Amino acid sequence: ETGxxxxxRHLVMGMTNxxxxxxxxxxxxxxxxxxxxxxxxxxxxxxxYNFKEQTENNSVPSRFxxxxxxxSHLFLHLHTLQPEDSALYLCASSQDLTATNYGYTFGxxxxxxxx
Amino acid sequence: xxxxxxxxxxLSVQEGDSxxxxxxxxxxxxxxxxxxxxxxxxxxxxxxxxxxNVGEKKDQRIAVTLNKTAKHFSLHITETQPEDSAVYFCAAxxxxxxDMRFGxxxxxxxxx
Numbered sequence: 001e002t003g004x005x006x007x008x009r010h011l012v013m014g015m016t017n018x019x020x021x022x023x024x025x026x027x028x029x030x031x032x033x034x035x036x037x038x039x040x041x042x043x044x045x046x047x048x049y050n051f052k053e054q055t056e057n058n059s060v061p062s063r064f065x066x067x068x069x070x071x072s073h074l075f076l077h078l079h080t081l082q083p084e085d086s087a088l089y090l091c092a093s094s095q096d097l098t099a100t101n102y103g104y105t106f107g108x109x110x111x112x113x114x115x
Numbered sequence: 116x117x118x119x120x121x122x123x124x125x126l127s128v129q130e131g132d133s134x135x136x137x138x139x140x141x142x143x144x145x146x147x148x149x150x151x152x153x154x155x156x157x158x159x160x161x162x163x164x165x166x167x168n169v170g171e172k173k174d175q176r177i178a179v180t181l182n183k184t185a186k187h188f189s190l191h192i193t194e195t196q197p198e199d200s201a202v203y204f205c206a207a208x209x210x211x212x213x214d215m216r217f218g219x220x221x222x223x224x225x226x227x
Binding site: 004040041042043045048055056090097098103104105106107108109 | 119121124149151157158159160161164204206210211213215216217218219220
């Protein structure tokens with residue numbers, strides 16, 4: 001384990017369901033991120049939190065709702081998703097928002113399938 | 116915003132050969148360029164990074180070169196081994212991780 005834990009690892013949900021993805025880090029990092037990884041596409045930045053404050057919402061549809069109750073935990077609440085939302089959702093953390101650190105530490109991801 | 120392009124999308128080499136993956140970026144303000152390796156079913160992991168104040172960095176069999184004028188950077192793996200098989204992602208950002216942008220990835224296969 002690298003210190004960033006995501007649960008669940010796999011999730012299958014219907015389009016009318018409501019579910020949440022969880023990310024937890026014990027690295028003492030202050031910045032956390034949600035990325036979407038689809039096949040043959042670049043990693044897509046979704047949300048950025050720094051010291052619990054959202055600093056970036058990369059034009060993500062409102063059916064994705066992030067929550068960051070503290071610097072160690074990050075959630076992604078899902079509701080009324082579409083099949084095209086099926087992807088691997090990766091959480092990452094970094095010391096802060098500056099690039100003078102050592103890059104991101106990624107979680108293992110949640111493989112989401114919307115049926 | 117930043118746009119990162121990565122080539123090739125797939126690369127197959129024989130064990131012991133070298134592999135080169137190239138990325139270009141659009142934002143001349145970008146000054147941090149990490150490379151991540153993602154093995155099948157696993158998380159992306161940082162393997163090497165370079166900052167704009169240097170042109171080359173090496174770590175054992177892995178090296179990264181940066182040409183700021185041409186806005187491209189490359190990953191070089193020498194003496195490839197089967198365990199190097201993975202998807203490799205390049206990325207670029209300025210001093211703010213808000214704008215970290217990734218390439219689409221290169222699937223490297225090293226044949227024994």
